[in-house]
Amino acid sequence: MKLTGAQALIRSLESCGTEVVFGLPGGAILPVYDPIIDSSLRHILVRHEQGAGHAAEGYAHATGRPGVAMVTSGPGATNIVTALADAYMDSIPMVCITGQVPVGAIGTDAFQESDTTGITMSVTKHNWLVTSAQDIPRIVAEAFHVATTGRPGPVLIDLPKDISNSEMEWYWPDESDFDLPGYKPNLRPHPRMITQAAKMIVQAQRPVIYAGGGVIKARASEALLELAQLTKIPVVTTLMARGAISDDHPLCLGMPGMHGNYTAVTSIQQCDLLICLGARFDDRVTGKISAFAPKAKVIHVDVDPAELGKVRVAEIPIVADCKLAIEELTKAVTALVGASSKEDFWASKPRLEWAEQIATWQHNYPMVYDKSDDSSGVKPQAVIETLRSLTPDDTILVSGVGQHQMWASQYWKFRHPNTWVNSGGLGTMGFAVPAALGAKVGRPDRMVWAIDGDGCFQMTAQEIVTATMEQIPIKIAILNNAYLGMVRQWQEMFYEERYSEVYLSPDLPDYVKWTEAMGGVGLKVESSDEIENTIDKANSINDRPVVIDFRIDATEKVFPMVPAGHSNDDIVVGPAIEAYFNSLSKKDIKQ
Amino acid sequence: MSQRHHVLSVLVENKAGVLARVAALFSRRGFNIYTLVAAPTDDPRFSRLTVVVDVESSTLEQITKQLFKLINVVKISELDPDEAIERELALLTVQADVNTRSQVIELVSVFEGKIVDVGSDQLTIMLAGEPSKLDGFEQLMRGFGIIDLQRSGRVALAKLEIGRPKLHSVTGQAN
Ligand SMILES: Cc1ncc(C[n+]2csc(CCOP(=O)(O)OP(=O)(O)O)c2C)c(N)n1
Numbered sequence A: 001m002k003l004t005g006a007q008a009l010i011r012s013l014e015s016c017g018t019e020v021v022f023g024l025p026g027g028a029i030l031p032v033y034d035p036i037i038d039s040s041l042r043h044i045l046v047r048h049e050q051g052a053g054h055a056a057e058g059y060a061h062a063t064g065r066p067g068v069a070m071v072t073s074g075p076g077a078t079n080i081v082t083a084l085a086d087a088y089m090d091s092i093p094m095v096c097i098t099g100q101v102p103v104g105a106i107g108t109d110a111f112q113e114s115d116t117t118g119i120t121m122s123v124t125k126h127n128w129l130v131t132s133a134q135d136i137p138r139i140v141a142e143a144f145h146v147a148t149t150g151r152p153g154p155v156l157i158d159l160p161k162d163i164s165n166s167e168m169e170w171y172w173p174d175e176s177d178f179d180l181p182g183y184k185p186n187l188r189p190h191p192r193m194i195t196q197a198a199k200m201i202v203q204a205q206r207p208v209i210y211a212g213g214g215v216i217k218a219r220a221s222e223a224l225l226e227l228a229q230l231t232k233i234p235v236v237t238t239l240m241a242r243g244a245i246s247d248d249h250p251l252c253l254g255m256p257g258m259h260g261n262y263t264a265v266t267s268i269q270q271c272d273l274l275i276c277l278g279a280r281f282d283d284r285v286t287g288k289i290s291a292f293a294p295k296a297k298v299i300h301v302d303v304d305p306a307e308l309g310k311v312r313v314a315e316i317p318i319v320a321d322c323k324l325a326i327e328e329l330t331k332a333v334t335a336l337v338g339a340s341s342k343e344d345f346w347a348s349k350p351r352l353e354w355a356e357q358i359a360t361w362q363h364n365y366p367m368v369y370d371k372s373d374d375s376s377g378v379k380p381q382a383v384i385e386t387l388r389s390l391t392p393d394d395t396i397l398v399s400g401v402g403q404h405q406m407w408a409s410q411y412w413k414f415r416h417p418n419t420w421v422n423s424g425g426l427g428t429m430g431f432a433v434p435a436a437l438g439a440k441v442g443r444p445d446r447m448v449w450a451i452d453g454d455g456c457f458q459m460t461a462q463e464i465v466t467a468t469m470e471q472i473p474i475k476i477a478i479l480n481n482a483y484l485g486m487v488r489q490w491q492e493m494f495y496e497e498r499y500s501e502v503y504l505s506p507d508l509p510d511y512v513k514w515t516e517a518m519g520g521v522g523l524k525v526e527s528s529d530e531i532e533n534t535i536d537k538a539n540s541i542n543d544r545p546v547v548i549d550f551r552i553d554a555t556e557k558v559f560p561m562v563p564a565g566h567s568n569d570d571i572v573v574g575p576a577i578e579a580y581f582n583s584l585s586k587k588d589i590k591q
Numbered sequence B: 001m002s003q004r005h006h007v008l009s010v011l012v013e014n015k016a017g018v019l020a021r022v023a024a025l026f027s028r029r030g031f032n033i034y035t036l037v038a039a040p041t042d043d044p045r046f047s048r049l050t051v052v053v054d055v056e057s058s059t060l061e062q063i064t065k066q067l068f069k070l071i072n073v074v075k076i077s078e079l080d081p082d083e084a085i086e087r088e089l090a091l092l093t094v095q096a097d098v099n100t101r102s103q104v105i106e107l108v109s110v111f112e113g114k115i116v117d118v119g120s121d122q123l124t125i126m127l128a129g130e131p132s133k134l135d136g137f138e139q140l141m142r143g144f145g146i147i148d149l150q151r152s153g154r155v156a157l158a159k160l161e162i163g164r165p166k167l168h169s170v171t172g173q174a175n
C-alpha cells in the first residue's frame, strides 16, 4: 500500500498506541496535519508550543504512557525546547515531532529553518532527522521504544516537508527491524549484587529507603511497599517520588532535601544504610554532598548506569529496572531471614531503637505552620490542607515552581503513584497549567487540580483557552502572594531583605477577569473563612476550567530549609516548628 | 587517582551527526578532549573514534558511561596506555637552509622520518610513531624553526597477548 510520508507518520503514531497529540501547525508540518483529519488521533490545539510540550509531559506523568507533541519547524521547534529539557531532566517519556524545511533547503537559512536536531541534542534521549519516507514507520517505532524503555526520556523526530509529501510503501516493523545496535538497556539486576544487598539490609541497624522518581517510572510502588513492610524500613519519597508510597503509611517519612521535613532529612543523615531506589542524589536532596548521610553504606539501584557513582559512590551499585530489582531484593531478604522467624527478626534491639528515634523526631518536629494570624492573607498551607480534605483520594495534583510547589509537596497527602505532576529537575515556571491540561486529557476520570504561583500562572495561562475550547475541566488554585515568592524568600534570608525585581502585584492582572475572558470560571478568596466554600464551588464545576485566586500571606516562607551548599545537619526548621517544639512541656519532649 | 591520559576506543554507528553528538556530550558534561580521531572501520556500518582524555579515573568512568548512553555508541573500550599500541603521524615544515639542512636531514633519518617535500630553504617532514617520539622530534626541530605543524592525533589498538587482544571493556554494563 502506497502512502505519503505524512500519512505514514500518522498511521505509525496510531500503531504505537497514540490517542492524543498536543500541537500547533505551521508551514513545514502542514502535510502531516492533513491526514490527522481522517485519523483516530485526538489533536489538541495549544496556544503556544511550550504548552504542547508540558501537556505531553503531564499526560505521561499521569498515565505512565508517552506523551506526543507535534509542532512546526523554526520557532515552533525552538518554543518546545524548554519542555524537552524539562522532560529530559525528569525522565519523562515523550515523543516530539517537528516539521523541517525540505531536505534540499537544509543549511541554506531557509524560511523557518532551525537546526532542530542540533539544538535538541543535549535535551533529548535521542533524535532523528528523517531523510527518506520509507524510514518513517521504523523511526517512529524506534522513537517510542527509546522513549519508554531503560531510563525513559523525550525523543524528537525532525521531518522535512518534502519527505512528508513523498511516497513510501507501508509496513509496520517489529523490534528485530530496529536499527539500534548501540541500545540495549540492562533491566535485570545482577544476582550477586542482590545477594550482597540483601545481606546488608538484614544486618543494618538504622536503614532508610530513599525512593526516587524511578520507582514511579518503573511502576514499582507495590513492590516498594512489600519490601518496606517486610523489612520495616522507613521510606523517604523525593520530590519526584511523592505518592510512591502513601503518605498515610506509618513507614512513609515524606520528603527529604532542601525543603524536606525534619525527620526525613535527619533520618538520612543518621542512617547506617541508605537504600537508594531510582533516585540520583540530586543536590536539592543531598545538600553539601560531602556531609550527606556520612555514616551510611549505600545500595543504589538505577536503570541508568551513569547514575551509579556519578555523585555518591555506592557500596552496592545495581543497574536494573527498579521494579525487578526491588522484587529480587524482597525475595533475597525473605530467603535470608526464613519465613518462620520473620516478625522477630526485625524486632532486634537496634532496629527498635531506630524506629523509636524516628518516632521521636516526628513527635518533636512535625510539619506545623502558624495558623493563628491570617490578617495579612490566607495561609497557603491551610489552602492545601483544605483542598486535600475536599478532593478524592486519587486526585491528580499538578504544580508550578516556587514556594507553592514546595508547600504542595509538603502539605498534600499523596496516596497513589502518578498523582503528582511537577517539574523537579529543571524547575520550569509555567509548567502547571499545560501539564494539568495534559494530565486531565490522559485521566479524564480523575479530578485534576493545579497549585500554581501567580508568577508561574502568567507564563502559560493562555492554555486555559485550550482547556475551554477542548472542554478539559482542570482546576487551578493560584497561591497569589504578589511576588516571585521563592526568589523573595532567598532575598529576605540571604540578601538582607533587599528585594530586587520580585514584586508582581496582587491585582494586575485581574485573575478572575482574565480567566473569564478565557472562557473559564474565575473565583477569588480573600479570607480564611471563604476557602472551603470556594473550593466546593470549584469542585462542582465540571464543564470548563476554574481558577481560584487565593490571596495568601506574602511573608509566608517555606520551612524547613537547608541553606544552599550547607550540610543537611544545618536544617533550619523555622519559627513555627521551633515554637511548637518549645511549647512541648519538658515531659513531652522525647529524647 | 591519577590525572593521566586515557585512551578510549569508541565504536559508533556510521550515521550523520554522530561526531557532533559525541563532541556535544563532552562539552555539556564539562569533559576535555585531548585528541580525537574519527575514521571508518572495516565494517561500513561503523566508525571508530579514538579519544584521548586527561582526567581522573572517576571522571573517566562518568565519561564512558555517559558516552555509552548515546544511542549511536555501540561499544567503548578503554585502552590502558601500558597495554596499547599508540601511534600518531606528524607533518612538519621546518626551516632548513644550506647551513642547517644536513643537520635536519640527519635528525630525520635518526628518527626514521621521511622528507616528503623540498623547498629552497625549507623541508616538509613526515614522522610517524609513538606520540612521545613525535614530542621529542618536535622539540628538536623547534631549534631550526618550525614553519608549520600538523599532528594527526592518536590512534590506538590493544597489544596482542598470546594472540588475544587484552581489552578493558567499559561499555557501561556495570557489575
Ligand atoms: C522559567 C523560569 N524562570 C525563572 C525561574 C526562577 N524562579 C524560581 S521560583 C520563582 C518564583 C516563582 O514565583 P511564583 O510563580 O509566584 O511562585 P511563588 O514562589 O511565589 O509561590 C522564580 C522566578 C524559574 N524557576 N523558571
Ligand SMILES: [Mg+2]
Pocket (backbone or CB within 6 Å): A453, A454, A455, A479, A480, A481, A482, A483, A484, A485
Ligand atoms: Mg508568587
